[in-house]
Amino acid sequence: MIRLALILMNILLFSLPPTAMAETGKRKITILYAGTALLVPGEKPSQNISIIIEDGRISAIRDGFITAETLKSPDSRVSFIDRRHSFIMPGFIDLHVHVSSGPKSDRSLTLKKPDSYLVFKAYQNAHKTLMAGFTTIRDLGSRGTLIFGLRDAIKDNLIAGPKIIVAGSAITPTGGHGDVHGYREEILHIMDDGNTCDGADDCRRAVRAMVKRGADVIKVTATGGVLSETGTGTGQQFTQIELDTIAETAHWLGRKVTAHAHEKAGIEAALRAGFDSIEHAMWADKDTMKLFKKTGAWLIPTAYPMTYVGDTPEKMKKGPFKNLPPVMMKKLLRIAGQPQKMTRLAHEMGVKIALGTDSGVSPHGDNAQEFIEYVGIGMTPMEALMAGTVNAAEAGGLLNVGRLVPGMAADIVAMAGNPLENITAVLELNLIMRDGITFKSSQE
Numbered sequence: 356m357i358r359l360a361l362i363l364m365n366i367l368l369f370s371l372p373p374t375a376m377a378e379t380g381k382r383k384i385t386i387l388y389a390g391t392a393l394l395v396p397g398e399k400p401s402q403n404i405s406i407i408i409e410d411g412r413i414s415a416i417r418d419g420f421i422t423a424e425t426l427k428s429p430d431s432r433v434s435f436i437d438r439r440h441s442f443i444m445p446g447f448i449d450l451h452v453h454v455s456s457g458p459k460s461d462r463s464l465t466l467k468k469p470d471s472y473l474v475f476k477a478y479q480n481a482h483k484t485l486m487a488g489f490t491t492i493r494d495l496g497s498r499g500t501l502i503f504g505l506r507d508a509i510k511d512n513l514i515a516g517p518k519i520i521v522a523g524s525a526i527t528p529t530g531g532h533g534d535v536h537g538y539r540e541e542i543l544h545i546m547d548d549g550n551t552c553d554g555a556d557d558c559r560r561a562v563r564a565m566v567k568r569g570a571d572v573i574k575v576t577a578t579g580g581v582l583s584e585t586g587t588g589t590g591q592q593f594t595q596i597e598l599d600t601i602a603e604t605a606h607w608l609g610r611k612v613t614a615h616a617h618e619k620a621g622i623e624a625a626l627r628a629g630f631d632s633i634e635h636a637m638w639a640d641k642d643t644m645k646l647f648k649k650t651g652a653w654l655i656p657t658a659y660p661m662t663y664v665g666d667t668p669e670k671m672k673k674g675p676f677k678n679l680p681p682v683m684m685k686k687l688l689r690i691a692g693q694p695q696k697m698t699r700l701a702h703e704m705g706v707k708i709a710l711g712t713d714s715g716v717s718p719h720g721d722n723a724q725e726f727i728e729y730v731g732i733g734m735t736p737m738e739a740l741m742a743g744t745v746n747a748a749e750a751g752g753l754l755n756v757g758r759l760v761p762g763m764a765a766d767i768v769a770m771a772g773n774p775l776e777n778i779t780a781v782l783e784l785n786l787i788m789r790d791g792i793t794f795k796s797s798q799e
């Protein structure tokens with residue numbers, strides 16, 4: 356089994372196709388025949404079209420199934436992908452994952468293993484996510500610097516994975532949700548990740564330091580959270596002025612800023628500070644939703660993990676998190692079906708929603724289950740697909756993904772079923788392409 360895994364790993368690591376023009380000196384063009392294509396989620400799907408891909412981007416879209424001759428480009432080497440019987444759409448986007456941790460990972464692994472080991476775990480998780488059709492992900496919390504190297508190695512095509520927008524370590528108050536907990540003082544000191552700040556000036560420094568480390572986006576823990584081993588609840592932890600300063604500094608440096616927030620007061624403080632999005636927003640009520648609409652912030656619901664962990668206290672006590680330390684279990688039991696209730700309210704009130712799963716709490720590669728959650732709380736399948744494509748691109752400030760139009764990245768998935776009729780079609784993909792590179796292609 357281990358041998359097989361190693362062989363597979365080698366195939367994954369070294370099976371990236373050579374870049375265009377490398378072999379023959381000719382331009383490499385791919386023509387994708389699409390039976391039904393939801394080029395821009397939210398708009399009507401197109402029928403029987405050809406998508407022309409060059410240098411990792413979509414160069415043109417033509418009606419009908421065109422031949423190589425029609426391109427009038429004799430200097431090119433043209434290959435075809437035939438999905439005349441499939442449903443084509445943009446690669447999925449997940450704005451909230453943690454590829455450096457997983458639901459089954461030993462919490463003390465970071466104490467035992469070097470980063471060179473941990474980066475392989477993170478790579479494996481990122482790869483599983485790509486193979487679920489997620490061609491862009493945003494990692495909202497990873498210790499140290501390994502996530503930056505992983506992001507860059509994927510970008511440079513050294514290894515196969517999704518594009519990763521990276522936050523680094525979540526910025527947190529001393530003793531807050533994103534700080535280290537659960538070990539003796541000396542160990543906590545060693546594990547400190549330089550991500551804590553207290554007071555406005557110190558928090559301005561912390562944002563600057565995380566950008567210096569390589570952060571593409573700033574993640575903040577505005578309130579307490581479940582999976583930190585501290586009995587300090589899930590209430591507000593940063594002050595209003597700290598949040599104001601963090602948002603201002605992040606924006607000055609050209610970064611989006613997003614807040615982990617559970618209780619109403621903490622969510623509203625982050626919204627007032629001008630945060631671009633709120634993760635979880637567990638106990639947002641009607642007034643909070645009105646504030647979302649007023650500020651234009653995006654909600655990232657992370658609904659699926661509670662279905663995975665158990666959406667009732669009874670299921671939780673028997674589920675995958677049954678051995679959680681008591682201080683964490685106490686916080687978890689309060690949550691139960693709240694993400695679904697909150698997301699339903701947000702959708703009914705017209706709050707802007709973008710897809711995020713918090714994978715790492717739930718298994719990596721299960722990310723597309725979030726689409727199914729959204730339909731479960733009352734979204735149409737089209738609205739759910741928009742949340743994980745065009746909406747996520749806009750919420751994350753990602754300019755060249757989420758839509759299939761000329762000039763955009765060739766991030767494409769295909770499936771046999773029509774997800775507008777049955778959303779579970781997103782779970783069975785027969786084509787996964789990122790930046791024009793095919794990572795999965797199976798029979799229609």
Ligand SMILES: [Zn+2]
Nearest residue numbers: 451453495713
């Ligand atoms: Zn998270």
